[in-house]
Structures are given as structure tokens and as C-alpha cells.
Amino acid sequence: MNQAEFSIQAPSAGTVHLRRAVLIYDGQQGSALATVHDIEEVDGEAVIGAGQAMTPRAAMDLARALLKRTAHGGFLPETVLYMDGDLIVWWVPPARCHIAFRVDEEHAEAFGGRERGDSVPHPGLVFAASGRVWRVWAVKGVGRPTPATPLFQVPYFNVDVRGNICQGNVPVPEGTTVEKIAAWNDAFLRSYFTHPNGPGKLVRYRGGAYAFWREMLDGRFRRFPERVLVDVKMTLGGLLGITEGT
Amino acid sequence: MMALVLPRIAPQVPRTIAPGALLAANATVSRFLIEAEAFDESDIPATWSDSLDACRQALDGWLKRQIGALHCLKPRFALHMVSSDGDYYRYYGGQPPKDFDFDAMEASWCECHEQEWPVGAGLEALSARVPGLGSVILHVLRRQSAFVYPLFTPDIACDVATYLYWCGEEDEEAALDMNCGEDEEEREAMRTEMVSKATLEACFPAWTRRWPRGLELAQCARFLRRAIKHQSDPSAKAVAEEALALASLDIDDSFRHDIDGEFVGFGAVLSWTEGDVTTRIYDDLLNLAHQGEYCEHMGEVRVPLDDPGAFGAWQRAMASRFEAIRRIDRLIHHLSAGN
Numbered sequence: 192m193n194q195a196e197f198s199i200q201a202p203s204a205g206t207v208h209l210r211r212a213v214l215i216y217d218g219q220q221g222s223a224l225a226t227v228h229d230i231e232e233v234d235g236e237a238v239i240g241a242g243q244a245m246t247p248r249a250a251m252d253l254a255r256a257l258l259k260r261t262a263h264g265g266f267l268p269e270t271v272l273y274m275d276g277d278l279i280v281w282w283v284p285p286a287r288c289h290i291a292f293r294v295d296e297e298h299a300e301a302f303g304g305r306e307r308g309d310s311v312p313h314p315g316l317v318f319a320a321s322g323r324v325w326r327v328w329a330v331k332g333v334g335r336p337t338p339a340t341p342l343f344q345v346p347y348f349n350v351d352v353r354g355n356i357c358q359g360n361v362p363v364p365e366g367t368t369v370e371k372i373a374a375w376n377d378a379f380l381r382s383y384f385t386h387p388n389g390p391g392k393l394v395r396y397r398g399g400a401y402a403f404w405r406e407m408l409d410g411r412f413r414r415f416p417e418r419v420l421v422d423v424k425m426t427l428g429g430l431l432g433i434t435e436g437t
Numbered sequence: 438m439m440a441l442v443l444p445r446i447a448p449q450v451p452r453t454i455a456p457g458a459l460l461a462a463n464a465t466v467s468r469f470l471i472e473a474e475a476f477d478e479s480d481i482p483a484t485w486s487d488s489l490d491a492c493r494q495a496l497d498g499w500l501k502r503q504i505g506a507l508h509c510l511k512p513r514f515a516l517h518m519v520s521s522d523g524d525y526y527r528y529y530g531g532q533p534p535k536d537f538d539f540d541a542m543e544a545s546w547c548e549c550h551e552q553e554w555p556v557g558a559g560l561e562a563l564s565a566r567v568p569g570l571g572s573v574i575l576h577v578l579r580r581q582s583a584f585v586y587p588l589f590t591p592d593i594a595c596d597v598a599t600y601l602y603w604c605g606e607e608d609e610e611a612a613l614d615m616n617c618g619e620d621e622e623e624r625e626a627m628r629t630e631m632v633s634k635a636t637l638e639a640c641f642p643a644w645t646r647r648w649p650r651g652l653e654l655a656q657c658a659r660f661l662r663r664a665i666k667h668q669s670d671p672s673a674k675a676v677a678e679e680a681l682a683l684a685s686l687d688i689d690d691s692f693r694h695d696i697d698g699e700f701v702g703f704g705a706v707l708s709w710t711e712g713d714v715t716t717r718i719y720d721d722l723l724n725l726a727h728q729g730e731y732c733e734h735m736g737e738v739r740v741p742l743d744d745p746g747a748f749g750a751w752q753r754a755m756a757s758r759f760e761a762i763r764r765i766d767r768l769i770h771h772l773s774a775g776n
Binding site: 192194195196206207212230233237240 | 445448450452453455456459487489492493499500503506508510512513515516525549
């Protein structure tokens, strides 16, 4: 026999219930073991039941459930260099693309105008994005970066000496999945660059960063002059805490 | 010896965590239903952790009590939250909308799983016992189901066929002219493939293909009373009594849906014989409807959040419709011999 049913379309899918407990055992040399325990109700109280070892697959399923917006799966493009949790590191090969500046009155004359933009050559770039960081460095050459690749300060305004991008009013994409890489690139390269961020040299160029970009926009360079990049004395592997070959 | 005790989780650890926006939305709906006195206290589950789910269970219990067990139909009633702009509250696992301006609740109903029920043999058997009884019962079914639980009956199948296949004409000739011109061979090939007028005539008796103009419920009721009085066969008598009870219900179109687009909210497909052309026409109608705007709600009511009493009034007004659903279900069950 059938029965009529009544539903309320105010989904409670956002509600999470205490179902399991994970106990984590750390070893001295970085080893770890986790056990998963069902939560049972005994006399109206929640108790931790007997557990079983958490398999790598169960750990990955749990990680996926915890990081829905950063879940990775499927083929990876060759520009993706590194992934760990919600951190994704990718490379943008050297290319010519449009860049726009909006500088203050003080530098407008030296810059050749308050607002300028044009298609110019760019160096190779390495971006890192996660829920907490958004950083960028420059790399030399046209080859895909490896852990041994030296990193350089990006020559752009609005990025500090540690590669942190000043977000300002730029809306950033939600999530750090492979599909969002183009959106992250656009969020950076299609925003207005307004001012150098903090102390430190952006470029090794006579007259400094304003002079360099004025001449770039004036079309002085057909290829990006890599000699102007400032070495940050760090490799990509060093940044990520890994050494070449690991 | 130390007793073995399972480790307890401190009461400070929450057993359930819900996004704030969702909690606010749930609380609004729960308060609305309680103020509407939408269910009895006894319908509320003894223990619950989610007020909205408790309300849903209570409403579900109330509905099941109202309609009872069914043989053929499986109605689904739903309650939606609606904003002042008329938008529905939608949330599928991402962040619940934060600035949703709740304004009203909308109740609607539809069939969960419509199926084909062949009723031809049952109706013909009744007409063999009492001439005209099958025709009257079919008319009561389609007339009384129209505003509460619409059925896809042979007359609707024939009507749909005219605009699905025949360009709105009385037969397929205009469609053949349009597609094949004067090419007789091509016309015959297409006629064989398509649902033609001959297909419908071969499938449904003439008295099922058209809505009998002028036949009112009062006349049907008089006919059924006479049939019951003179009928000795208990099965035929039971069907006529069921139809009479259905015909006696006062059902208007108060809660008609207000949705543009093709109507496909049918509760069941009443074919004449199993697997006949009715289901093909029904499927083609669904395919056409799903290419644009369509409506699959049988009825709906929108109640402002600040007028919970109107929801209770709707519940009371549904009593005769619930009875109709129950009786429509029993009639289909009788006529299709429980298939």
C-alpha cells in the first residue's frame, strides 16, 4: 500500500550531526595513525564506540568532505605545479598580455599619465592560492618550473616583497580548484596596478619601477627583460618546504 | 576491578551544528506552523533535535491520517518558503541564502510516481451489467479529479493528440499535407508511424473520446443511485457506491496552480488496455512540456507568513479533497482489477 508524504522544502542539508569521532595517534618520526569511532547514544548521552583504523581511502574521503570547495580530481593541466589540501601552485608561462595602471598624481607625470594600459610582455609567473594565501613570484625562462627553479620578485605593483598580493577591492574567485585557475589569473592581471607595496626593490632598473613600467608601456621591450628581476634568494622547492628529488 | 565504561562526550560538545541562516529560516517556518496549529501535539515526535524536521514529521503524520493507505496513487505534498519577490528558497549544500526576505509559505501537491492503470475492461464489464454505468463512472472520475488529482484519461489523450501530432486539426491530414505534400507513398508511411485518428478510434470506444457535454454531476448521482438500488452484483455495487460518494463531494477550483506553461501534473494515466497508445501520447506530452515551461503541481496555496491562520483554513478546506483522493484511488484500483 502507498502512503502520501509531506515534505518541507527548506532543506536542512547544511546541518551536520555528530556521527563519528576520529582519534589521532602521532609517532615521533612523523608517523601517524587514526581510528574512526561511531558515536552511540547510551542513556541519552553521546559515547565513543569501538573504533577501527582509518584507511587512506577513508582519510581522503573525509578530506574531500571537509574541503568541498577545493576538492581535486580528474586530469591536471601541465601548468599545475603543486597541490596540498586547498593550496594550489601553478605556473603562467611568459606571454604578452594587457596590463593596466592607475597611479597617484605624484607619479603621474613621470609615468606618462595617471591611467595607462597596454599589451606588454610578461615574465613567467608562479602563483600560489589557498583559503589563506594569494602570492605570486616571477621565474626566468620558458621551461616548466621545478623545485630547483629560483624565484624572483614579480615586477608588478601591489605585491609585497614576500609575494603577497594586495587584494584591495578585487573580487577573488571562490575556491582553489584547477577550474578556477583562469579566474585567479584574471583577478590579478586584469586589475588596476596602483602603487608599489612596502619597502624593497621591485626591479633592478635605472629610475625604479615607475620608470621601468613607463618604458614597458612605451614599447621599449619586445621581450620581457629578465635581467631586471630581483632575486628573492629562494627556490620553488624551498618555498614549499621540499628539496629537489623528493 | 575497574568497570568498563565507554568514553562519554562532554555535554558542551554540540551534537548538531547548523548554519545561522538555516537555523533562522527553520525557526521561521516552525513558528509559522505552530501558530497555524497545523498539527496536533500528539503528531510531534517524542524526541527531536531539529524543529523543522519535527514539524515535517508532524505534518506527514497528519497527512497520512487524513488520506490513509492508497492502492494506486502516491501523493506528495510540499511546503516551500517564498520571498517577497516571489522567489523560492533554494539551497543545495552550499551556503544558505543570508538575505532571503521570507514573506510567505506555499503548499503544493503532486504525484510522486504516476503509473499506467488500464481501466477499459473494468468499465466495459460495468456497462455490460448496467448499460451506461461505465460511461458515468468514467465521467465522475474525470470531473471530480480535475481540481484535486487530475487523471490522464482517454478524452484528454485524444485532445492532446490533436495538437501534438495534427497541428490542432481534427485528424492527421493537415500534418500529412505539411510534411509529405501529395506524395501518397510518403503520406502512408508517415500515417503508419504516427498516432492517427484511426489509431485513437481503434483504441478507445467513442463514448470515452469526448467529454460528454451537458452531463452534470447531479444526473450522474441519480443514475448511480438507481444502479445501486437495482444491482445485485456486490462488486459492481461497490464501485457504483464509491463513484456516488465521489460525485457527492463539493470540490471547486480554489487551489488551482498559478503557473504558466504546459500542464503535466497528472496523478495517473488511465489507459484502455495495457500498453495502448495512451502512454505514448502521455510520454510525448511530457517530452514536449519539458522543452519549455511546464507545471506539474495539481494545486497550490500561498499563505503570508503573518497570517498563519490561513494555513489552518487551507488544511480544513482540503478535507473533501483528501476524501476525493482516497475515492479516486479506490475506483482506479477496482477498475484496473488491482493491476
